[in-house]
Amino acid sequence: MKNDISKNVERLRKNSYSGRGIVMGLNKSGDSAVQVYWVMGRSENSRNRILVEQDNVVRTVPFDESKVEDPSLIIYNALVQVGDSHIVSNGDQIDTIANGLSKQQTMEESLKSRTYESDEPNYTPRISGVVKLRETPEFTFGIIRREDSPEPIRQYFTFSKEIEKGMGHCIHTYKEDGNPLPSFDSEPYIVPLGESANEIAKFYWNLLNKENRVGIVAKIVDLKTKKVDFTILNQL
Numbered sequence: 001m002k003n004d005i006s007k008n009v010e011r012l013r014k015n016s017y018s019g020r021g022i023v024m025g026l027n028k029s030g031d032s033a034v035q036v037y038w039v040m041g042r043s044e045n046s047r048n049r050i051l052v053e054q055d056n057v058v059r060t061v062p063f064d065e066s067k068v069e070d071p072s073l074i075i076y077n078a079l080v081q082v083g084d085s086h087i088v089s090n091g092d093q094i095d096t097i098a099n100g101l102s103k104q105q106t107m108e109e110s111l112k113s114r115t116y117e118s119d120e121p122n123y124t125p126r127i128s129g130v131v132k133l134r135e136t137p138e139f140t141f142g143i144i145r146r147e148d149s150p151e152p153i154r155q156y157f158t159f160s161k162e163i164e165k166g167m168g169h170c171i172h173t174y175k176e177d178g179n180p181l182p183s184f185d186s187e188p189y190i191v192p193l194g195e196s197a198n199e200i201a202k203f204y205w206n207l208l209n210k211e212n213r214v215g216i217v218a219k220i221v222d223l224k225t226k227k228v229d230f231t232i233l234n235q236l
Contacts, residue, residue, distance in 0.1 A: 001190070005167075008189045009207065012170070016209045017042065017177035018184075020090040022129045023204065024139045025159075025168020028195040031223055033131045033139075034168060035088045036204055037078050038216040045069040050234040051215040056081055058217050063236045073117055073124075079219055081228075086221060089128035090173060091117065093144075097128060107142050108156050115152045116144050121180040125173050133223065136160050141171055145183045157188050168193045196220070201231040 012018065023036035039060065041047040048067045049060045058079040062068045068075075076092045082101045087094055093114045100110025107130050117124040125145035132138040140158045147153055159169060169188035174181045194200045201218035208216070215234040221227070 005190055005192055008170070008191050011189070012191070012204075013207045015172075015176055017174055017181070017212050018208070019124065019173030019181065020127065021170060021172035021204075022088055022090075022127055022141065023168045023170045023191055023193070024088070024129050024131055024141070025191075025193050026137070026163055026165050027193055027200070027220055028166040030165035032220040033086070033133065033137050033223060034193050034197075034200060035079060035086060035129065035131060035219045035221075036168075036200060036216065037088050037090075038204060038208060039078075039090075039214040040208065040212045041214045042212060046074055047214055047235070049074060049214055050236055051078065051217050051232050053217070053230050053232060056228055058219070058230065058232070060215070073119060079217065084133040084226075086131040086133070086219070087128070088130075088219075089126070090124075091126055093126050093128060097130065101130070107140055108154075111142060111144065111154070114144060116146045116183075122174075123183070124181070125183050127171050127173055127184075129171075131221070133221065133226065137163070137223065139163065139169070141169065141188050143171060143184065145185065147183075147185075159188075166193050167191075197229045197231040201233055205233045 021038045059077045097110045123146040128142040130140045138160045143155045170191045197218040197220045217232045
């Protein structure tokens with residue numbers, strides 16, 4: 001397994017444009033659930049963003065309001081909480097998930113009305129994650145993407161008992177850089193997680209391409225006290 005983890009870290013380090021990414025798992029001591037979310041950008045519009053946290057909600061906001069071209073796909077809540085469920089996503093589908101969870105729906109049920117993003121020709125996948133704080137925490141990843149036909153491909157992956165201390169799984173929007181950008185089309189892959197939100201955020205920030213990285217947030221939730229801690233790093 002250590003071999004696989006090292007290879008996966010290098011896979012991420014060598015990927016100059018993974019787009020937006022999600023990591024979820026347990027911290028090194030196993031006492032906290034972890035969510036990591038990052039944003040990358042190639043255009044001025046995409047790079048003109050920072051991540052901010054207020055009242056336990058993390059969202060993207062413009063760094064310079066005068067440079068905003070199209071806010072529809074780049075400004076959104078990225079991390080929110082509904083009861084004992086902690087949600088992360090790369091777009092406004094997070095509101096759809098939160099609304100569904102508040103009605104006792106699963107993420108899969110909630111997202112039946114949603115499809116991939118409309119940014120032709122990339123058709124960026126919508127990626128999402130939910131951590132349910134049970135006796136054994138449950139981590140569910142969702143990917144809605146396009147292949148050859150317009151009909152969306154919907155994939156959901158749930159991890160629970162198999163999650164080890166200091167381990168998480170990772171997904172991101174793009175397999176690699178390209179034109180058009182090729183969608184991430186594999187299962188979540190295993191990656192390491194440190195102890196604190198600060199340590200985890202710095203680790204993944206340093207893996208991201210320095211030219212294209214925009215912002216990253218690491219969130220940890222103590223499994224006993226439910227106390228939440230955030231670390232946010234922004235390029236601007």
